[in-house]
Amino acid sequence: MTYWLMKSEPDCYSIDDLKRDKVEHWDGTRNYQVRNMMRDQMEVGDLAIFYHSNAKTETGCVGIMKVHSKAYPDPTQFDPQSEHPDPKSDPDNPRWLCVDMKYVEHLPRLVSLAEIKLDPAFATMPLVMRGNRLSVFPIKKIHFDRICKLATQEQ
């Protein structure tokens, strides 16, 4: 079982949207590393932290969700009306993949990026390491558990 952290801009799609939808495809990723990880490492039932990036209020971890499908071709790559159409992608050999994600729960409180940066326990988590810009990446269980634990405590 792999644990993940997945970023989304709340203005675009938030944890509240996922709660309303219950299950939604996590589409629009256009990065080969992310595609390969979704294809090769992501398993149905894996748990993921829902992370709000570029948030007007506060950036950080807001909820938990579960991988609900294997990776499959992202339909938005062939839709000219979508945010990220890719005219070079071959329908017979699609370039981009997505997965379905299922809402599990909101964290009791937001665990902010600032808080995570201050905590030495997260020093080796890709989120705070220099240069990491992936929107989806695996995290260690200890980091997943610690985020959940911090969310149950006063800041």
Place this chain on the structure above:
DNA sequence: GCCAACGTTGGC
């Protein structure tokens, strides 16, 4: 809005 740090593209 700024900017650092990456990723991608395409000419050569």
Place this chain on the structure above:
DNA sequence: GCCAACGTTGGC
């Protein structure tokens, strides 16, 4: 294969 130019991400 190199690398300049450009695009994107995402914190601040």
